[in-house]
Amino acid sequence: MTILALETSCDETSAAVVRDGKILANIVASQIQLHAEYGGVVPELAAREHLKNLLPVAQSALGQAGVSMPALDAVAATQGPGLPNALLVGFKAAQAVAYALQKPFIGINHHEAHLYSPWISGDPPAADFSNFQPNVSLIVSGGHTLLVLVESELKHRVLGGTIDDAAGECFDKTGKLMGLAYPAGPVIDKLAESGNPLAYAFPRPLIHDTNDDFSFSGLKTSVRYFIRDHPDLLADRQKVCDLCASVQAAIVEVLVKKTVRAALREGVRCVTASGGVTCNRALRRDLERACRKQGLTLRLAEPGLCTDNAAMIGILAERKLLANAPLPPLDEEIRPGWVLA
Ligand code: KG4
Ligand code: ZN
Helix, strand or coil: CEEEEEECCCCEEEEEEEECCEEEEEEEEECHHHHHCCCCCCHHHHHHHHHHHHHHHHHHHHHHHCCCHHHCCEEEEEEECCCHHHHHHHHHHHHHHHHHHCCCEEEEEHHHHHHHHHHHCCCCCCCCCCCCCCEEEEEECCCCEEEEEEEECCEEEEEEEECCCCHHHHHHHHHHHCCCCCCHHHHHHHHHCCCCCCCCCCCCCCCCCCCCCECCHHHHHHHHHHHHHCHHHHHCHHHHHHHHHHHHHHHHHHHHHHHHHHHHHHCCCEEEEECHHHHCHHHHHHHHHHHHHHCCEEEECCHHHHCCCCHHHHHHHHHHHHCCCCCCCCCCCCCCCCCCC
């Protein structure tokens, strides 16, 4: 089965061609530079940029895959959640292509697709999901922090999520307080390498709560007060590195502890993670350690599939088609507030 998938829910324009669980092409045009000067994603600019980029990105995905439009068996796109005008661009384009080709159209929940990205590649590869295991999945990005119990393929239940800021937002906003460029997550990751994570003590919000919710706004506020009270610190590169390492340690410890605790409580033997923050090396390393200590298998999405991409949309669409899951009618609309249940 050959599927063209489009993803335009936020600030990445992406098109992928997948076939039989394999990615033939996965093109991502990132808008990071465009939004950097505003310190965050500007929804109207994102939508216009998707309009500009979508056709070339889709053409280059089809070209790289060596697939012509008539050879497609289905077309998929992100239906939600996401920025309304951004979603509309990819979703309506995909519906139009499906209609013109008279092929099935599959609208995909972006978060459900994130649950699949750790299984697409990696060691051992499981593109056909033959080694799928029930797992607790951490989805951690600039907009979301979710813990999901994935009981079987296509069957999942959200255990908890952030009650305020997402973890990526916490990286980005605390980085902004330090004067770092947007998005600050990768910069903090880099600077933290030369810093001491024990240099400054920041709160680990909700770490001892038995529920699976997260909260990062209090941590952000305590970094704000800390910088207000120690303004000279920002002029000292080593101290900035120490600050980055200390903030990162607080975020990572909460994510790791709560994810592993949920997995043990739910009785699954596997943990997975995806979303932009899963690129963070400290998070990858500490999850690895914690899972090994508890005898849990860990599957991390590879960095290129952690951030938003159309390959995960196409892979999930294919699984749904193979499982004969009910497809939305072709006149379905976007669902910007679509909450994963
Ligand atoms: O999944 P994503 O590309 O977009 C959405 O937010 O949906 O995630 C972007 C987020 C940003 O907050 C960015 O700072 C964070 O992921 N991020 C990182 C790293 N790479 C990306 N955070 C910490 N360390 C990183 N290496
Ligand atoms: Zn995402």
